[in-house]
Amino acid sequence: MPSPQQTPPAPPVVDPVALTDLDPGEAGELVAGADLEGREHTAVEADRLELRGAQVHSSRLRGLQAREADLRNLTLTEVVMEQVDVPVVQGIRGRWRDVELRDARIGSAELYESTWQSVRFVGCKLGYVNLRGATLQDVVFTDCQIDELDLVQVRATRVAFEGTAVRRLDVQASTLQHVDLRGADLTELVGTDALRGTTITSVQLAHLAPLLAANLGITVVE
Numbered sequence: 352m353p354s355p356q357q358t359p360p361a362p363p364v365v366d367p368v369a370l371t372d373l374d375p376g377e378a379g380e381l382v383a384g385a386d387l388e389g390r391e392h393t394a395v396e397a398d399r400l401e402l403r404g405a406q407v408h409s410s411r412l413r414g415l416q417a418r419e420a421d422l423r424n425l426t427l428t429e430v431v432m433e434q435v436d437v438p439v440v441q442g443i444r445g446r447w448r449d450v451e452l453r454d455a456r457i458g459s460a461e462l463y464e465s466t467w468q469s470v471r472f473v474g475c476k477l478g479y480v481n482l483r484g485a486t487l488q489d490v491v492f493t494d495c496q497i498d499e500l501d502l503v504q505v506r507a508t509r510v511a512f513e514g515t516a517v518r519r520l521d522v523q524a525s526t527l528q529h530v531d532l533r534g535a536d537l538t539e540l541v542g543t544d545a546l547r548g549t550t551i552t553s554v555q556l557a558h559l560a561p562l563l564a565a566n567l568g569i570t571v572v573e
Contacts, residue, residue, distance in 0.1 A: 359550070360511075360529040360530065360531045360549075360550045361509055361529040362509065362511060363469075363489040363490060363491050363509040363510060363511050364469065364489045364509065365469045365470070365471045365490075365491050366449070366469065368429050368430070368431050368450070368451050370409060370410070370411050370431060372389065373390060373391035373409075373410065373411060374391070375391060375393075376390035376391055376392035376410070378392070378395055380392075381395065381397075381400060381401070381402060382402070382405070383401045383402060383405060383421070385406070386406045387405070387407045387408070388407075388408040388410065389409050389410060390407075390410045390411075391410065391411045391413070392410075392411070392413070393413045393414050394413075394414040395414065395415045395416070395417075396415075396417070397415075397417045398417065399417060399418060399419050399421065400415070400417045400419070400420040400421065402420070402421065402422050403421045403423045404423070404424045404425070405425055406425075406426040406428075407425070407430055408428045408430070409428070409429045410429075410431075411430070411431045411432075412430070412431070412432045412435070413431075413433045413434055414433070415435045415436065416436045417436075417437050418438060419438065419439040420440045420441070421441050422440060422442035423441055423442060423443050423444060423445070424443075424445065425442060425445045426446045426447075427445070427447045427450050428447075428450075429448075430451075431450075431451045431453070432450070432452045432453070432455065433452075433454055434453075434454050434455070436456045437455075437456075437457055437458075438457070438458035438459070439458060439459050440457055440459065440460040440461065440462070442460060442461065442462045443461055443462065443463050443464055443465065445462060445466075447467045448467075448468045448469060448470075450467070450470045450471070451470075451471045452470075452471070452472050452473070452475060453473045453475070454473070454474045454475065455472070456475070456476045457475070457477050457478065457480075458479070459479045459481075460477065460478075460479070460480045461481050462480065462481060462482050462485065463481050463482060463483040463484050463485060463501075464483070464484045465482065465485045466486045467485065467486070467487050467488065468488045469488075469489045469490075470487075470490045470491075471490070471492075472491070472493065472495050473494060473495070475492075475496075476495070476496045477495065477497045478498045478499070479498060479499045480499065480500050480501065482500070482502055483501055483503045483505070484503075485502075485505050485506075486505070486506045486507075487508070488509060489508070489509050489510075490507070490509075490510045490511075491511050491512075491513065493513040493514065493515065494513065494515065495512075495516075496515070496516050497515065497516065497517045497518065498518045498519070499519040500517050500519070500520050501521050502520065502525050503521055503524055503542070504523075504524045504525060505522070505525045505526070505527075506525070506526045507525065507526070507527050508528045508530075509528070510527075510529075511530075511531040511534065512531065512532060512533075512534045512535035513534040515534060515535055516535075516538075517536065517537050518538045518539065519538065519539040519540075519541070520535070520540050520541070521541040521542055522540070522541070522542040522545045522546065523544075523545060524545060525542065525545045526548070527546070527547065527548035527549050528548045530549040530550070531549070532549050533550055533555070537558070543559060543563050543566045544566050
């Protein structure tokens with residue numbers, strides 16, 4: 352019987368979001384405090400997208416271009432967002448469940464203190480992603496490029512990276528369970544003392560060895 356350290360991490364439970372019989376949406380519906388369900392918005396262009404405090408259920412947004420988006424306190428349930436191009440996103444304290452974000456380009460995303468469950472990012476190019484203090488359960492990043500992923504003080508359960516490059520990952524003071532980093536191409540990792548509950552490859556371990564030694568106060572002499 353394998354020891355607990357050898358047990359593979361439990362994979363995220365993220366089912367595809369199935370959307371049918373959607374009604375065409377109008378750009379004028381995308382406003383702060385909106386309550387939308389069963390809508391499909393396409394080719395949305397705006398200088399600033401305002402969805403602060405809105406609730407969006409069983410809907411699709413395909414083709415969004417905006418200079419910035421205010422998604423603070425936004426609730427998303429069974430939502431697919433595709434071809435999103437927004438340099439600046441303010442999305443703190445959002446509540447996302449059963450959400451897919453595909454082919455997105457986002458420069459800076461302030462998403463701290465959010466709650467995500469069953470969320471998948473696919474083919475996204477992300478700059479700085481701030482998820483400090485967030486609660487993440489069943490989250491997958493697939494074929495993404497991320498400059499900086501800030502997971503300080505995060506509670507994360509069943510999070511995985513598949514074919515995803517992360518230039519800088521910060522997990523200081525985080526609580527991690529079944530976090531699978533094997534599919535992540537990591538350039539810099541901060542917070543090695545918080546890696547309990549993660550799974551890495553032997554190659555990644557060799558790369559992290561100097562950081563782990565420094566964290567433990569070990570002097571390595573050649």
